[in-house]
Amino acid sequence: MSSNRFPHLFMPIQIGNFTVANRIAMVPTDISSANADGSVNQRVITYHEQVAKGGCGFIIVGATTPDRATGRPTVTCLAADADTLIPGLANLAEGMHRHGAKCAVQIQHPGRQAAWPRKGLMSASDSVVDLPGSAGHEVVYAEALAQGKAIRAMTIEEIYELIEKFAEAAWRVQQAGFDSVELHAAHGYLIAQFMSPYVNKRHDRFGGSFINRMRFPLEIISRIKTKCGRDFPVGIRYSGDEFIEGGRDIAESVKVAKLMEEHGAAYVDISAGIFEVPGPIMDPMYYPQGWNTYSAEAVKKEVKIPVITSHSLRDPAVCEKILAGGKADMVGFSRQMIADPYWADKAKAGKPEEIRKCISCLVGCWQESLMIKRDMRCAINPAVGDERFIHLVPAKQPCKVAVVGGGPAGMETARIATLRGHKVTIFEKSGELGGAILYCCTVSCKNKMRWYADWIRDQVKKLGVEVKYNTEAKVAELKKYDVVILATGGTVTRPDIPGIELPLVVSFEDVLRCENKNCRFYPKAKPKPVRCGNTVLIWGDHFGAADTAEKLGVDGKKVYIVTENAQFASWMEPCHYDVMLKRFAGSNGEGLKGKKFKHPITIIPNSTVVEIKKNGQMTLMDSEFNKSELKVDNVVLGKVEPDNTFYEKLLAAGLTVEKIGDLKQVRNLRGAVTDGANIGLELDEKPMLNANNAVICNLPTGVDI
Ligand SMILES: Cc1cc2nc3c(=O)[nH]c(=O)nc-3n(C[C@H](O)[C@H](O)[C@H](O)COP(=O)(O)O)c2cc1C
Incomplete structure (x- = not known):
């Protein structure tokens, strides 16, 4: 394979006593897919093996707890607190080594941010926190929401x-x-809690001065060196900027x-943020590519060890x-x-356009x-967490x-x-494919879509x-197909x-x-967008409402914005929500340099529109x-809702029809893509319903039911 286009990406690098074939690292990702006891299972191996197979040089397995009893960052994170877990970890390492990757495990204790246990959480200092963006955010006890989560400072004995x-x-x-191994000292987890002047308010040898705040990680490195030998490389991940006053x-x-x-770290892995402000940790769509590289650059000037x-x-x-x-x-x-x-191999092959970019x-x-105690999925890659999509069966x-x-939904x-061998025709009433995602192209914070x-x-x-572009599907035409998948999306509601x-x-x-018009998919004839006047009322709670507010x-x-709900867009992913509200208020998310709004946005909750007059008085x-x-x-x-008129017409005409995406239930991109992927997989396996909603067993396609 050629690597001519990106020569620096594919240069080897030395980390401590081992050589990595290229400059591509998978930074730690807790896929929260281990067994309940923290042991490795086939899902964990498959996930990491895929990344190794895809050419990534250095894979750092995500947060792995050194002590299940006092802290798990997610309920099914990996654990390394018992010798019985070694065989599983060995299978995991072998799975990655098999494909030439080098690998590390990130050891992490979540401290105050534990998803489990929920009570008696430890930290550097006593505090009360409510961290809505984290996976251990929930406060489930009576009156606890108002009070926050009570955290206690560790004793010296507990620290040692x-x-x-x-x-x-x-x-x-x-x-x-x-x-x-890598130490997780970022994002406000336990080591970060000791290192952060914002969290650590101790007055003993583990708090106060800079060196005292650093003592916890330094002692850990020193003990690892004693136990594992000076040559065993220890990396450390921490946030370059915590983006919080006093941090x-x-x-x-x-x-x-x-x-x-100086104390023997083999590399530093520079992340960002603390969970009080979740935006910089898991930067939502608003953040441009490489926005955090300035911090690695500042560090790299001062050290000789590799900087990620x-x-x-x-x-x-x-x-x-x-x-x-x-x-x-x-x-x-x-x-x-x-x-x-397969990011690395696609880049190496000189085919970056093949990469399904996150x-x-x-x-x-x-x-x-992870936030709701499930194992990991991906909105656009159905193969994550579902191996049926890795080994597609014809x-x-x-x-x-x-x-x-x-x-x-329709495209997936x-x-x-x-891919499985079916013959598919898409009927698209407009001149281009894309559906609801196309609206995001016009909104600066969403254009990654x-x-x-x-x-x-x-x-x-x-x-x-x-x-078939510019084509409204008709019943007679659809009768020529074995099965019809209706993926016509949601319909904008027009209250009477x-x-x-x-x-x-x-x-x-x-x-x-x-x-x-520079878009290579731009159709020949397309109506122009409506230009709004200077003062606009957005009525609704859907993505379309949030995106329109951002654009305008x-x-x-x-x-x-007028919404019938007590809170606007409460369904939104919390890191996005946090940044959105800051932007609505006229500022930006932490570390974000996006164009600010000229006027703050006013949200009018628990309300509806009852009349609109010609002069705009409402x-x-x-x-x-x-x-x-x-x-x-x-x-x-x-506001958007499903309109089932056409679906019912097809059922009445006796067609075999399934609805997917927002037509089935208004959700998000993940809902649409997952529906599409599943139906694509189950077409010839799934019992289909006939016009009377009865299961039919005699599909003309030879389905075994
Ligand atoms: C699902 C998920 C799990 C993560 N788990 C970890 C983790 O275990 N340790 C860690 O240091 N960072 C973790 N992160 C943060 C990522 O490593 C990374 O810093 C962040 O997602 C931004 O980088 P990206 O744009 O490449 O995803 C996680 C992020 C996500 C989305």
Whole structure:
């Protein structure tokens, strides 16, 4: 394979006593998929083996607890606190070594951020916290929500006991055949709690001065060296900037790197943030590629050991530039390896366009998994957590499949079904594929969604899926297919109130219509987007409402949002939510330099619109029936629901039909892609329903039921 396009990415590097074949690291990712006792299972091996197979040089396995009894960052994290766990860890190391990767395990104690246990949590200092973005955020006891989570300071005895447990865990990792261990001293977990001047308020030898705050990690390194030998490489991951008043800044982080190097650290892995402000830790879509590299660059100037940079790195060209510019020694990826474990090999082959770039949505890998005590998934890669998609089985008997609607659900159905040998035709009523994701292209904070739109559109093209553009599917035409998959998406709701038909009332789809004529998928004829006046009311709670607010806010409009709910968009992934609210208030997320809004956005909760007049005067009513008036230039409808009219028509005509995506239930991209992938996989296996909703066993496709 050629690596000419990205020569720096594919240069070997020495870390301590081992050589990594390239500069590509998977930074630690707790996939929370281990067995309940913290032991390795086939899912954990498969996940990491895929990344190794995909050419990643150095894989750092995610947070692994040295003491299950006092702290697990997620309920099914890995553990290294018993010798009985060594055989499983050895299988994991072997799985990665088999493909040429070097590997480490990150040892982490969550302290105050434990998902388990829920009570009696330890930290550097006594405190009360509520950290809504973390996986251990929930406060489940009576009155506890108001009080926050009570945390207690560790005693000196407990500190020394835990130092020993860290060293023992490192020894087990070494015994299992790993090349290195990494200490998790980032993101406000236990080691970070000792290191952070914001959290650590101790007055003993583990608190106060800089060196006292560093004593906990330094003692751990020293004990690991004693137990495992001076040659066993120990890396450390910490946040370059905690982005919180009173927390560690980049100047102190440079001092930390020098100190760790002096004490024998083999490399530093520079992350960002503390869970009080979750944005920089797991940077949502708002953050541009490589925004955190400045911190690695500052550290690299002062140390000789390798420095890893990470956060929102996606393009090989961007990474090549970072390395060529001497800003870091290695580039690190967490979510990118979830979205596409073959990143390295695709870059090496000179085919970066084949990479399914992570869109940083945090829905599959965080909100709908680790945060709610599930194992990990991915919004755009159905193979994560579901091996059926890694080893796709050819269809027993290929079907003729009509997919109505070329959004993410429809396209993913087409992709999986075609890969399995079915013959798929997509009916798309507009001139381009993309559906609801296309609206994101116009919103600066969401334009990473465009990466996925382009990737999946390319796949559909490369697979030779037939697409009938500008075509409304008709019953007679659909009867020619074995099965119809309806993926027509949600429909914007138009509540029946006076004034709803006025021209000043538009939908978010009208406002967010993309007009990027440089897009290679841009259709010949496309209606222009609606330009709103200076004052706009957005009515609804859907993504479309949030995205319209962001777009109009950036455009300098004065925006009001009316929602029937007590909180606007409470369903949103918490890291995005945190940044969104800061932007609505007229500032930015921490470390983010996006264009700020000219006017803060006003959210009017628990309210609805009861009348709209021609001059833009409107009447609102709250949940206690109080009325108020507002004058705007436009009203944007931002609510969506399924419209089953066509589905029922097809059922009545006796067609075999399944609905997926937002037509089945309005959700998010993950919901749509997962539905599409599943139906693509189950087409020739699944019992299908006939017009009377009875299971039919005599599909013309030879289905065994
Ligand atoms: C699901 C998930 C699990 C993570 N687990 C860990 C972990 O165990 N240790 C750690 O240091 N960081 C962890 N992180 C943070 C990532 O390593 C990384 O710093 C962050 O996601 C930003 O980089 P990315 O854009 O490459 O994903 C995790 C992030 C996610 C999304």
